[in-house]
Amino acid sequence: MRFLALLLIILLFSGSSLGECRNKDCMTTQFKFETMGHTFHYDKVFNIGTNWYIIFDYPVNNTNKTISFEFSTGISKEHVYDNDLVTDSISFSGSTFSEENLNLVLNVIITDEDNSTNGFNLNIDINKPPADDLFYLWGGMTVFWTAIGAYVLYISIKFNKLRDKL
Amino acid sequence: MKFEREVFGLLGFLLVLGALYFALIETGPAKFFTAPNAQKLFYLHVPSGLITYLAFLMVVGGSIIFLYNGSEYADRLAKSSTELGIVFGLMSLASGTFWMKAEWGGDIVSRFLTDMRLATTLAMWLLYIAYFVYRRQPETLQVKKNAAILGLSGMLMVPLSYLSSRYLRSHHPVIVGTEDQGSLDPSLRFGLYLGLFGFLFIFIFLFKFRMEIEKMERDIFKVKMEKI
Numbered sequence: 001m002r003f004l005a006l007l008l009i010i011l012l013f014s015g016s017s018l019g020e021c022r023n024k025d026c027m028t029t030q031f032k033f034e035t036m037g038h039t040f041h042y043d044k045v046f047n048i049g050t051n052w053y054i055i056f057d058y059p060v061n062n063t064n065k066t067i068s069f070e071f072s073t074g075i076s077k078e079h080v081y082d083n084d085l086v087t088d089s090i091s092f093s094g095s096t097f098s099e100e101n102l103n104l105v106l107n108v109i110i111t112d113e114d115n116s117t118n119g120f121n122l123n124i125d126i127n128k129p130p131a132d133d134l135f136y137l138w139g140g141m142t143v144f145w146t147a148i149g150a151y152v153l154y155i156s157i158k159f160n161k162l163r164d165k166l
Numbered sequence: 167m168k169f170e171r172e173v174f175g176l177l178g179f180l181l182v183l184g185a186l187y188f189a190l191i192e193t194g195p196a197k198f199f200t201a202p203n204a205q206k207l208f209y210l211h212v213p214s215g216l217i218t219y220l221a222f223l224m225v226v227g228g229s230i231i232f233l234y235n236g237s238e239y240a241d242r243l244a245k246s247s248t249e250l251g252i253v254f255g256l257m258s259l260a261s262g263t264f265w266m267k268a269e270w271g272g273d274i275v276s277r278f279l280t281d282m283r284l285a286t287t288l289a290m291w292l293l294y295i296a297y298f299v300y301r302r303q304p305e306t307l308q309v310k311k312n313a314a315i316l317g318l319s320g321m322l323m324v325p326l327s328y329l330s331s332r333y334l335r336s337h338h339p340v341i342v343g344t345e346d347q348g349s350l351d352p353s354l355r356f357g358l359y360l361g362l363f364g365f366l367f368i369f370i371f372l373f374k375f376r377m378e379i380e381k382m383e384r385d386i387f388k389v390k391m392e393k394i
Binding site: 133143166 | 200204264267
């Protein structure tokens, strides 16, 4: 009973998701694109299940129109420049990938106002972290056996007491 | 048969072990789920839920017969089924809570208050807890009649809980009787049936055991009354 109560308390108060960091300080890798003057901050590891961000600093005299990010698997996103900002970012959902992939190419293409383009490639590792739902699986499974076991024990004790009385 | 009850128990246990083998080893982590491991609770969560409905419907049936002709057997059946319904209901609700926490996340209390399948199932379970508590007193005819009337509430609560995920606001998936039923993977269906029949046989084992205890209690009570 105490064990079940403890499990219930853990369930009630445990958080459901970890906080995600969208600051430059949290990014492990920095890349400066000398040709255009941009600086990109990103995490080289894309963890499946967690949103992945790439933060970019605009050059001082920005004349760009769009910036697109395209993985070699075909998944892409295009970002329209906001000239009022110095730093901007784009994110890919944690469910973008479902399988591990090392050195996946992310093609970054910057389009200028006159539609001329410049680009470069980044290599990203897609990582599949171990599932953290095993606690819930074994917690749930424990309930079945505990409930049946406790009930069998309860009626067995009751049965033996009554048999002695008869 | 001498060991009929034990055979049901053993068979049920083996079938549940088979369901676990299918769930945990044969099929591997589920695809298209946020919590691929916790999804394995499906193979026992659904059967325990269905057995809960069966138990509470038996309470309804026993209560109707008792109110109609005063059958002692029907009253014993209703009382025994209530206990089993509470046990299987606890299994269904608790395993569902673990699975829900892993798959949907968020706050459990607010889920139980806002999801109609969860709310109605919990209400149904609490109602039969009330029935169980009410019966823990000397069993006069009036107590039995009142309990039978309380037991009849399952006529409303069981269909309400079962149909709530179809017609009321609920995140709870609906499979039986929908287009999704045909799309169930055969291995998933096989594992589900193993779990369902496993729990059904365990239910029969426990029910027979509980009915025998109930009969013994009443026999002892009769002997005591005769002595007085």
